[in-house]
Amino acid sequence: MFSLLDDPWIQIVDSDDELKLVGIRDIFTGEVKAVRLQGESPAQDYAVMRLLLAIFWRSHSDEARVMPGKTFNFADWFARTRKRLLSKGADKAVLEYLDKYSDRFELFDSTAPFMQVAGLHVKSGEAKHITTIVPESQSDYFSMRAGRARDTLTFAEAARWLVYVQAYDYSGIKSGAVGDTRVKGGRGYPIGTGWTGMTGGTLVMGGNLLDTLILNTVQESLTNPDDRPVWERVADGPDVRSSKGEKNEPQGPADLATWQSRRVLLHNDGDKVVGVVVCNGDKIPDAGANVLADPMTPYRYSSNKSKKNLDVYYPRPYDVERTMWRSLDSLVVAETDGGFSGKEKAPKRPGILSNLAQLSQQIEGLPSVLNVELFSVEYGPQSSSVATTYAARMSLPVVILMENSAYLRTEIRAMASATTNAAVALGRFAGNLLVAAGGDYEFKTAVTDRVLAELEPRFNDWLGSIADLPDDAAQAESEAAQAAVKQWQQTVRAVVDEHARTLLRGAGPKAFSGRVIVSGPDDTRGRFVSAATFYQLLHRSLNEALPATAAEKATQKQESQKEATE
Template sequence: MSDPSFDLTTQPWIRVRLLDGSLAELSLRDLFARAHEVTMIAGELPTQDVAVLRLLLAILRRSLPGERGTAAWGRLWRRGHLDPTQIEEYLDRWADRFDLLHPVAPFYQVASLQPPKSGTKGIANLIADQPREGRGLFTTRTGAALDTMGFAESARWLLHLHAFDSGGTKSVAAGPNRSRSARIAWCGGLGMVVIQGETLFHTLLLNLPIASKDSDPSRDAAAWEAGLVEDEQGAVPRGPVDVLTWQSRTVRLVHEGDRVMRCIVGPGRPLTLDNRHHVEFMTNWSRRSEKTGGLVLRPRTHLPGRTIWRGLPALLAEVGDDSLHPGRWRQWLSSLREDEQLGAGQLVGLRIVGVQFDSNGGSIQEGFDDGLALEADVVASPVLRALAVSAVGDADRGARSLGDLAKELAEAGGASGDIPGARQSIAREAGYAALDHPYRMWLRSLTADTDIDEARLAWRRTVTRHVRTLARELVDGATPAAVTGREVSRGSGPSAKTVYLDAAIAERRFQKQIRVSFPDLYAPQKGAAE
């Protein structure tokens, strides 16, 4: 009887959404051949989709080592589909390493990994949305699905484990340090940014910086090319492909028949986050000065619950902007537009993906993702970037003014303790929610031909219109006590004082704050009577 096998290059396992909206599972070979027919990867979680995308990018890089520079990239882009010849040749060369059940070198696993005395663990330790010993927050599984998993889904979660697994104590001592203690997996420490195109073909190329400085194909290598994980002692990435396929865990899947029943998970190759901007292209960075006088770049993570557009000041950071440093994804997209490899008016999507861990990094508390559409010129043009960022500042000022009004209305009504602050936060978030769709539509309308001053004024009119509508609702809903008013304390210590505050006064203060925040909306028009 032949050994069991599940060849990821020929067996369908990658869940995708096709152009007609239907879902399908494709093998690696089929996916690359049909990437132009696929809208997006559509796995169980957005983080899983990112993990699969990073595998595809690694294979594409290793299949096309001779393609260098924006001009070469442009030729690939204009073809409209991937040429399967080189990709097929590469997959043929390494086909045995893509076998999930290979007896010696199973894909992304260590065949010799032995379970601890307590035995193997259930598949809950492989799945991000599955409760682990009471620590999980939610699950999409019930019944028998809690106990076993097919090979296709196991492969997807295996990639996710290496990319986003939580830290802490694992079931078995493994890795170079022969320890059970593991750091958060590599992608879990990043604020992932994915550039999306109309099809998966476009998405793959948009996330494929291939300038000469981006990698040395003769030095770089994927995990399956470098030997077994347990033999890897180095913690210095050889290049972007090494990072894309970084083995953050040492794993072995335990199967019976055609189902994965259990797993063994231990620490993998440790990798510090600092100064990896030359090899990690899918995140932005923060700069910080060390006491030794050196400069450290560290991945900038996303704030859970904050929409992507509110984080644009960090995403579209300029070189030298305070403590921010732009990611390679943004620099590459700018280069493609500047070199006219992407045409004027090219629409792209920006998507952020991330996870929030508990304070010890031992469990995933929340996963989040968000995206928006904009023209590539908004990313490439310093003027349009500055306009998009300043518009977020306008929204911040409008939302803060609304929050201040809600707080003062609460104080005027006699509320005390945490209540005024809570009302302030609720109103501020309501302001952002009201501006969410308008900002996305306004951003999408920006082009290389946009009149900057008119676009700025148009957005500020939108901000003031929405926050004033919400302010009117707050004032109309004020309690009788707030309408009557009362004396409230302001300041502390020697500067403390008591002032009278009612709903009318709070509203006037709000209107003044709006006029101060947006003076250009109230400036005398040219030609107006003196």
């Protein structure tokens, strides 16, 4: 009735920059020159991309098998496969694999519908409204879907949102499926969000979709025989997967990329999807503790959960606010870098990034700057709703990911921290202007966020330029690296000062006249403050945050004083 292999349902942008709807096979035959996905939301695109990656990984897993006594040469396989994909624009291995499992990609199959459970029902027999799986439409207001469009989904739309729900569905009480031994009083009690929603989604973008697939492939995604996506496993029933003889723990990257966090059944009227049943599926054990097989997320160390002989890590979502500044460590830090103690160990960067850093020293033709896309979903209280979906892009030079680039990483991390400190100083300055004008102090978060947002694309460009530095830039005495650091600090100072002057112009005459403030009942003299006082204080803070510019400012001041006396 609707095959995800042959019927169009994935929204892509092709090489002519046109939006098209394609089936899975179309992407791998070479007939469609797919460049990237562009569905209803970035999170949905990431979920669908992980589905395609699971197909790609499993299609090529046989190529990782070698004769006894032999070793699989991943770098050689990677170079040969990427060259073939880029030259032919098609993938025969995937097409043969899809033929093998074609019956498992039917959206409305009577026994094993794709990512669903045949016959799934609740005691009352009711199905929920289709907005249950479309987060953007769950409110009657501020929705892109209205009227009849809110009441039905095309089969293509339903397929995309089905993949999204399995990846990202929020926690909370679900309908209690008949046959689920966990149901109490007709309810399925919370088991957590979908696996992908727990992670910081990381994707390295290639020149086209096939290139993106190979760039996000690590050796471990090919070599684990127990790692099977949902369509290779026994079809799920309403209960946990162990009831069908499957292990309840994730078995590898492909298993996690298609993790069935929910039991779902789409109801259709022959032309459109008109309702849906969504129940609890498979729970991620221990809230994701040491589920380390996903190569597309960073992991954070948990000092609270770790024990003497057991280090515990959790997947780390990216911060939806100030993403670049707060998430940089998770992307670039190597576990051997200094600055971390036994109580607070270094995070684990996404495996796909470490993989490309290693491959770049073994094979030719890899990009020197990685175009990285980041995805995160922020949930509401008790993770019972989707609050914010966030996506960002970064230019990440491969050189800073290499093992011998610890100095360069330290400097780049320091620049991100210094930028944040400078922006925070500007937020304090804005609050201090209120004091100078006779009001009460209030830190101006919006001012800090505004300047960080302005600096983010500039930092991204500066970060990308690191790839052009000489080979010795990774060494501590590198003049080129130090010059790059100074250049960035100058950029930050100029932007912050420009914002500060704008704030001064709007501060009003009272702020310039100033006032005397007292710190307490014992303060008999008080302290005189004005806009000028706080502007000087801001620049002292900038001197501390951006030391490479402090000496420059001092020199300029001396030259000005010398000119004035001549």
